[in-house]
Amino acid sequence: MSDNHGSLPLNGVSRRTAIAVVGGSALFIAAGRVAGRATDAAGRGTGHRSAMPAPGSTHKVEPVAHAVPGSEARLTVFPVTTTRAAVLASGITAPTAEVTTASGTSLATAQVHSGTALLTFAVPAGSAASYVLGNGQHRQNFTVSTTPADFNDSLWRVCNKAIALPSSYVPSGLTASTGHLMRAETASAYEAMADAARSAGITLGITSGYRSYADQASTFSSWSQTLGQQDAEHESAMAGHSEHQLGLAIDVQQASGVCTLNTCFGSTTAGEWVAANAHRFGFIVRYQPGRQNITGYDYEPWHVRYLGTELAADYQARGFHCLETYFGLPAAPDYI
Ligand SMILES: [Zn+2]
Known part of the structure; x- marks a missing residue:
């Protein structure tokens, strides 16, 4: 924290x-x-x-x-x-x-x-x-x-399709949690969340943490070669536009691997637990259903963004479903 x-x-x-x-x-x-x-x-x-x-x-x-x-x-x-x-x-x-x-x-x-x-x-x-x-x-x-x-390095820095990160940006204090790099605040919050989930009989894991600019560029490039740029944009963020470069976003999964990186994760016991409890540890489920016109992303029940417990609690208590709306920012459905 x-x-x-x-x-x-x-x-x-x-x-x-x-x-x-x-x-x-x-x-x-x-x-x-x-x-x-x-x-x-x-x-x-x-x-x-x-x-x-x-x-x-x-x-x-x-x-x-x-x-x-x-x-x-x-x-x-x-x-x-x-x-x-x-x-x-x-x-x-x-x-x-x-x-x-x-x-x-x-x-x-x-x-x-x-x-x-x-x-x-x-x-x-x-x-x-x-x-x-x-x-x-x-x-x-x-x-x-x-x-x-x-x-x-702001904990509340917005990164979306309209607001990019510099290619040279690497977060301060990256640390490893269960084999994935992320900011220290994210790591300690995730570990607390995973402990609480375990107490509820749910074993969480991480599929992705910090993602460098170079990794984003090569991932987007390979999707573009396979699908063309327009369809690639639905599968992967353009370099510099992924929250994973902040070190404050992680993709979570359940230990069984069922529904990993799939919208059906949201309907699993683990996905429902994450949606109901992530805010207690400072995370929000960043890309909610029905907000594609603002975020440009489909529903991603596995992608959580760290904001700190106080802000995440306020966001949850007020019933927000979109960070851009919460911060009063313009919609960012497309790259500009
Ligand atoms: Zn993600």
Whole structure:
């Protein structure tokens, strides 16, 4: 897991911070409240500008007028594309939450669902910037970095037919789990999921983990030679467009091998268990039936994408079936 949450006393007030760590370094620091005169009871900004925190450090925090002790949100923040980020704010008692620029311009508002809100908003490509999350009772600063390294290693980075990965991209910290490479977060989550499945009498296995750009290129090329490019696109992703290159996607199977990489896996006991439980371990079944017009992929009940337990739980709780829809991104049914 790369989402670390904790509490620490600061300025005599206990507060929570959320630090998203990617590739072993803290990229986004969600901490703090801006000065009391900069907020009103509705949490709207009145022009206060806060300083950018240095990477890896905590932010200067000052108490806020109208703040209700213990009501600050727990924030997890990642870019999802080069120009869009998402913040998951949880532990909120207010009915709505808002993201503003540091100078108070509103970027996004969202309803709070079971104490949690997901807000997505435009960010500048290739740089870091500071934002404010207001939940009606607190205002908290956080930063988002979309430098290429930070964006590509983002746990929430979207990779689809419209948004590719660079040919040179190899995820940080690849590790092996049951003989397949994947990011360390994916490996530990998969192992926890496999343990839980075993307790339910189901033996899961992996057919595919990390897939390099070169492997994608040769697989697509061989399908193209056999079927022609148009039909090959239904069988295999063009190089740079596979979530497997992120190290955050795995194809799972049951030990018997029945229905491996086949839609009938979704109707097996193992497939039904994965669909019902993957979110508990931070995964979503990425390509659901009836979403081909958005994802460009047929139903793949075996392909799970790691997003972290908090985001996957929110996605599941809100009944989403498509990551593009959840993040407010355009449909990507075709290569562009
Ligand atoms: Zn897959």
